[in-house]
Amino acid sequence: MSAAAPLWDPAQYLRHAGHRARPFTDLLARVPGLPGDPPRIADLGCGPGNATALLADRWPTARVTGYDNSPRMLDRARAHHQGPTPGGGRLDFVHADVRTWTPGPAEPHDLIISNAALQWVPGHADRFPDWIAKLAPGGVLAFQVPGNFDAPSHRLLRDLAHAPRRRDRLAGTLRHDDAVLTPEAYLERLTALGCTADVWETTYVHLLPGEDPVLDWMEGTGLRPVLTALADEPGEREEFVAEYRTALRRAYPAGPHGTAFPFRRVFAVARRRDGGDGDADDRP
Template sequence: MKWDPEKYTQFSSHRDRPFFDLTARIAASSPGRVVDLGCGTGALTAALAARWPGAQVTGVDSSADMIEQAGALECAPPNLEFIRSRIEDWEPDAGTDVVVSNAALQWVPGHRDLLRKWAKRLDAGAWLAVQVPGNFTAPSHVLMRDLAASARWAPKLEGVLRHADAVAAPDEYLALLVEAGMDADVWETSYQQVLPGEDPVLEWVRGTALRPVIAALTAEELSRFEAEYAALLRSAYPQHGWGTVFPFRRIFMVARKTA
């Protein structure tokens, strides 16, 4: 699946906030090695490098386009590096003190098993901080799935959109981390985001949830699909004179290895 860094960062003020809400709960004072899994354009990874200038900070992403943009960051701190790799292939080395993954693991089938493995392999005292979207039952996603499953689009889009196992419930994440030997804090937040412009929810999902559909359809097909989908979104998320409210639920977990 191809990512568009420019489209992804279109709503960066909203997309970045959960990252800072997440990492603010990491109490590591002077870690030696920090890893950001699913680092995207690298701008937020650079914030980790600036926060911990004594740490070697590594951003990991499977997208060549994202890693290319990350590598071109202006004024990148000297303790920052980026590598292209799948999250599924990453394993914590000895001495890894902080692992962050922001809005990435929902794309990784079986990520619960990865979390268990990472938690068990991390050294005592290491931190694991993860945020995943919890909005798969929101109208934006339900309408997309229903349209993709309709008689008109199913021949092209059957099986393209994952949702049933994309993320777990907060209590499942909590149990998983505690049973793996971590002291865990898990919570959820619903952000009442106000988006500007015409069809802003469609513009938002073009950067993330709609990517599998974009990859599966021709340009002409995508134009027709988006026209139908946009009409549904306008009904579900009415525009006000001051913007369009797009509620977004997110699930957070911050844990420290105790044994």
Template sequence: MADWNAGQYLKFEDERTRPAIDLIGRIPLTEIRNAVDIGCGPGNSTGLIVERHPNAHVLGLDNSPSMLAKARERLPRAAFEEVDIAAWQPDERYDLIFANAVLQWLPDHPHLLARLVSFLKTGGCLAVQMPNNLQEPSHRLMEKVSQEGPWAERLASASQAREEIGSFEDYYSWLQRAGCSVDIWQTTYVHPLADADAIVDWLRSTGLRPYLDPLSPEEQSEYLRRYRVEIEKAYPAQQDGKVLLRFPRLFFVARRQ
């Protein structure tokens, strides 16, 4: 995929940061010497770690130059590196590995989680949040529009860009096998947004990217037009004119024994 658009992503910064706030609040560590924020994006989640653990050495990792530029601007004293998380092999072990809204882009979660846990110190935590919204209208309609347009063949694999999220039992079992105690839960956030255009605008910087990136600018405009029509039908306006975007997210905090 093309590089992320950090400015587009940050249009909904408050809503995107809420899950990271909830996740960091469940981490049972009182003292952290070193932490890494994988898939740190523009640094909004990294900033939470820095604020909560001001004496820790905090490293942010991402594969997007645009996101890293924003992160460095936001947190000039923190360390950031451009890294492919799938191939990341650190030289040290961490008290905390924080992964907010990133692991859904990586495959083979049983192997991935075991690998990440191996980078923790004994007693360290892997804290993860992943969108679990592939069955929501917002995402089912992406696939519907992709199959009905002249771009159907080119977008045939777009839905495979994200890993299918497993069940509570899956993640509990995988993490226990990796030698962890596990705290796991799911929260459905309900975001009141201005209108259907706001839902489309939100998703342009995340879920829609695998569908838009292979298209020409003209095709992108037509895809978004058709998608917006479907979104407007699926998310009716409330009494105040706003629409409610349901957004389920899966969380877990795994502590290495």
């Protein structure tokens, strides 16, 4: 069974905006100087656009385009960030499917970047050759993806979805632990394509406030496919969420100062070697 595309809720996603933005800022810190002036930048899977706006801050003259396939996310992004930027650049948001998006032949990009989106694209590493081929000499492909699909938050979700009484309805809805590659596999793929690559992983331990904060987090991301699949069965949907809440409370007990939520992420910054004397360790 093929799953319908998740229906996104920008407000729910942004409830943990600070924690979600930190990996993107860490990724940006490793992106080297870009070859173009002004640079051309694409943000794949831009969501509500709050992270995309950071690209315009980093490269004030850049022409930045955020791409997403969720009308709700794009509406939120356009409401807050759209048009000319204070530094003389431009920020736009366009509907596109990352599974098929490729820059046009007349618009080489200096940076193609993606923040916590490629895990939703089966076989996303197979898109790397097309994207890297459309980079300007010395251009950069940079991304980060969650690497926590074997964590309790995701294992418990799959277990509940694959229970015998739900299997027929929810089979194929959720991603598995192979939704992303290992850091070593990303390094091999990127270097084989003629890039100098910097690949690493980080586990963030988020301290989340409030009641059932891990459920609140997952309702903005990993739980969306189930909520979408059960949208026309409110009773079953509420029952599923209640069971998931109970399981998460056991897996992530609240402490005196909040709930600790470990979250592993995988990062990669790849620069084409034909860009001169720079590599992925260069700085602007």
